[in-house]
Amino acid sequence: MEGAVKIVYSRIYAPLRKQVYSSLSELNAAIWIALETHNNQLLRGRNYSRRLQFEEIERSALAPLPVLRYEFKKQLHATVMKNGHVCLSVDKHYRRATPYSVPYRFIGKKIKLLFSNSLVEAYYHYERIALHKRVKSPYNYSTDKEHLASTHRFVTDWTPDRFLEWASSIHEDVRLYIHKILDRKQHPEQAYRSCVGILSFAKKAGEQRLISACQRALSYGIYNYKTIHRAAGRTILEKNMDQYEDSLFADELPMPHHDNIRGEDYYQ
Known part of the structure; x- marks a missing residue:
């Protein structure tokens, strides 16, 4: 290995070291030329070169390269x-x-x-x-x-009809929101987890709050689980956004109470 490094240094690096190259591709092209010159030189004490030995003996013994490149798995x-x-x-x-x-x-x-x-x-x-x-x-x-x-002719426990029926038992607006989610996916199975997550809020937060959240999300025109659970970094149900009147959203949300917020009275 050390001998090969020495040969490359003297046969490739040395002839190129004083040249100036403006790009990596230009340098690589010069390296290939120097390498080819090295391979075509006769071996010391032999009447053949590395290139000639490769073409006459080694090339025919090579196996084809794999169709796919090796990847660590x-x-x-x-x-x-x-x-x-x-x-x-x-x-x-x-x-x-x-x-x-x-x-x-x-x-x-x-x-x-x-x-x-x-x-x-x-x-x-x-x-x-x-x-x-x-x-x-x-x-x-x-x-x-x-x-x-x-x-296929196979039905799992989760089907679009089952989710729509479940949503209808809560409210028509919840059904409409679930329908929008199912309709937006190329395959209905892709929406099942979102449907389960949204409908499970009926038990976690109460049906009325889920209804209000779906109604507000329908007004956004964005149909996914994230809109209900984490819309723009906020959570409709966890932040009580479903309980605000529309008039509040027309102007601004009420300022939450916090020790680090002075409030409007401070500046009067």
Whole structure:
């Protein structure tokens, strides 16, 4: 190894060191020329060069390169959710991990995920059941429509009709909001988790507050779970925004009480 470094230094670096190059591509081109000159020189005490030896002996012994470049892979285990997707938990630091679809028959099964920087593979009992490009952007789904229950004569516990019926039992405006969420997704399964999250607020905060929150969210014209739970960094239900009158929003929200806020009376 040290001998090879010495040869490269004397045959490539030395001839180029006094030249001035204006770009990396220009320098690389000069290196290739110097390298080719080095490979074509006769070996000391031999009547052949490195290039000649390669072409006559070594090239025919080379195996073809792999179709895909080698990538280091890691693995973890996860349970397939009722919407037919599974999340790569290591990507949670990207705000929200991208769910990847697997065939619907594996719903509820624990599978192995084998992932690299560019691909995500799902295995069940040593059989690969799904292959996806790895997606790190938040709030996206990687879905193969052939994996989904709605593509087949199979119905899971979660269906659009069930969510719409559940929402209708609360209020028509809640049903309308759930309908908007389902309608915006390319595949209904992609919206199931949002539907469950929104409708569960009926127990957490009360039906009336959920109704008010959906009515206000409908006026925003933005249809997703984040609008109800975390709209623009605020939470409609947790911040009691659903209880404000529309007239308050027409001007400004009431100033919250806080020791670090002086209030308007201070300046009078």
